[in-house]
Amino acid sequence: MAASPHTLSSRLLTGWGGACIWYLEGRAMRESPRRFLHLLRNVNQQWVTFQHINFLRRMYVTQLNRSLKQQIKPKPEPAESPFLAKTSLDEAKAEICEMRPLVPSSLSLSRKPSEKALIELEPTSVTEGSIALGKETKEEKQWKEMKLRADDLPGILARLSKIKLTALVVSTTSAGFALAPAPFDWSCFLLTFVGTGLASCAANSINQFFEVPFDSNMNRTKNRPLVRGQISPLLAVSFATCCAVPGVALLTWGVNPLTGALGLFNIFLYTCCYTPLKRVSIANTWVGAVVGAIPVMGWTAATGSLDAGACLLGGILYSWQFPHFNALSWGLREDYSRGGYCMMSVTHPALCRRVALRHCLALLAMCAAAPALDVTTWTFPVIALPINLYISYLGFRFYRDADRKSSRKLFFCSLWHLPLLLLLMLTCKRRAGEEGAGAQQS
Numbered sequence: 001m002a003a004s005p006h007t008l009s010s011r012l013l014t015g016w017g018g019a020c021i022w023y024l025e026g027r028a029m030r031e032s033p034r035r036f037l038h039l040l041r042n043v044n045q046q047w048v049t050f051q052h053i054n055f056l057r058r059m060y061v062t063q064l065n066r067s068l069k070q071q072i073k074p075k076p077e078p079a080e081s082p083f084l085a086k087t088s089l090d091e092a093k094a095e096i097c098e099m100r101p102l103v104p105s106s107l108s109l110s111r112k113p114s115e116k117a118l119i120e121l122e123p124t125s126v127t128e129g130s131i132a133l134g135k136e137t138k139e140e141k142q143w144k145e146m147k148l149r150a151d152d153l154p155g156i157l158a159r160l161s162k163i164k165l166t167a168l169v170v171s172t173t174s175a176g177f178a179l180a181p182a183p184f185d186w187s188c189f190l191l192t193f194v195g196t197g198l199a200s201c202a203a204n205s206i207n208q209f210f211e212v213p214f215d216s217n218m219n220r221t222k223n224r225p226l227v228r229g230q231i232s233p234l235l236a237v238s239f240a241t242c243c244a245v246p247g248v249a250l251l252t253w254g255v256n257p258l259t260g261a262l263g264l265f266n267i268f269l270y271t272c273c274y275t276p277l278k279r280v281s282i283a284n285t286w287v288g289a290v291v292g293a294i295p296v297m298g299w300t301a302a303t304g305s306l307d308a309g310a311c312l313l314g315g316i317l318y319s320w321q322f323p324h325f326n327a328l329s330w331g332l333r334e335d336y337s338r339g340g341y342c343m344m345s346v347t348h349p350a351l352c353r354r355v356a357l358r359h360c361l362a363l364l365a366m367c368a369a370a371p372a373l374d375v376t377t378w379t380f381p382v383i384a385l386p387i388n389l390y391i392s393y394l395g396f397r398f399y400r401d402a403d404r405k406s407s408r409k410l411f412f413c414s415l416w417h418l419p420l421l422l423l424l425m426l427t428c429k430r431r432a433g434e435e436g437a438g439a440q441q442s
């Protein structure tokens, strides 16, 4: 009996379909014989029709994909070389410097007895480091929302406030309060201490808010909280406001209006004058030195007036900042120029070294003038001479031969010179009744 077209086409299809199934069977056989035999057992008992072929084909494809999927191992992420993700050569160079030898034999015999521990640790730490590094680099490349955890907040806010700089600012304010020729009022001192600290935190937070685009270009500041997105600009500005308002209020109504005005003016001077000026003119350093000198408002907090002694103390603070910053900025010239800042060390290197030395010598002169202005006894300039001569010596070395070593020595010397100088001033404070004492002591 002639095959009807329908039968004919279904036979033809059966042929083609059979060929497809045969191919799929072959692949499925190789991939999952057990699964295939089970399926075959069910099929053999029925005629294979066109619809059946389609049904079978769909089943095989599903089965095949499922079984192939189960057999496919997820491909490991390509291990990125940590250096490939480096955005800059110096980051990569820094990375190479941090690499430690893997081979224990490379360790020198002079290593301490804990060498075994070090050897055991080193490969792991290097491996961990590279995994962490690789992972970190991979993560760095992927945008991720920074989740702010409550226990990270204090550290973030401390960095936003430049807490070490604020600590020294508050110390100078406290020294000004204690040096002033007035009775020591503890409640007024605490209000001044807290008010100045809050004002400094506010000023530094606003400064960092304004400088995010530029800080991100500098190695020294690129990890700051706002640059890394650890804190939102809104939260940073809110924090600054929550520091500035109570800080200035404490100084104004808790201490006296003059001190409150000085605190408010200093926040304005630092954030709206000094900060933008850093990108315009090298005069920013002189303005910054005024900002750093105003914390002698501790003196005005104690006396309510800005007298000669306050100006002398302010002058000492003013001059101290030039060796402090000019030396620091010498080692940061590349960073500052990358950040687009106008700094003496970048554009006027000779002036940078000259000014640093000049103000080291000015410190010597101002300390000698302290007894004349009834701020301290004549003992002060004598006992302060060694540290003033030493910072002047380092200033001279920086002036004569400015390099990484001389600039770092001068900067780090400035960090202990100021607190020590203020301490010596305090120990030699002119007491009431001593000859030449200014204000009456009660």
Ligand code: HEM
Residues within 6 Å of the ligand: 162, 164, 165, 168, 169, 172, 220, 221, 285, 286, 287, 288, 289, 291, 292, 293, 321, 324, 325, 328, 415
């Ligand atoms: C012209 C004024 C000043 C400039 C331009 C200046 C600049 C700087 C810079 C750029 C740093 C390095 C900060 C960092 O490591 O990221 C620094 C550190 C420091 N500054 Fe100043 N500063 C000035 C005045 C002051 C004043 C007035 C004080 C305090 C009385 C002070 C105290 C400190 C302290 C304690 C450090 C070390 C702590 C730290 O590294 O954060 N500075 N200064």
Ligand SMILES: CC(C)=CCC/C(C)=C/CC/C(C)=C/COP(=O)(O)OP(=O)(O)O
Residues within 6 Å of the ligand: 169, 196, 199, 200, 203, 204, 207, 211, 221, 263, 266, 267, 270, 274, 288, 289, 291, 292, 295
């Ligand atoms: C009472 C009161 C408001 C006190 C403020 C005292 C204060 C914040 C002094 C800062 C002095 C100063 C110019 C620091 C450098 O800032 P920078 O921006 O050059 O430092 P950076 O480059 O590290 O950000």
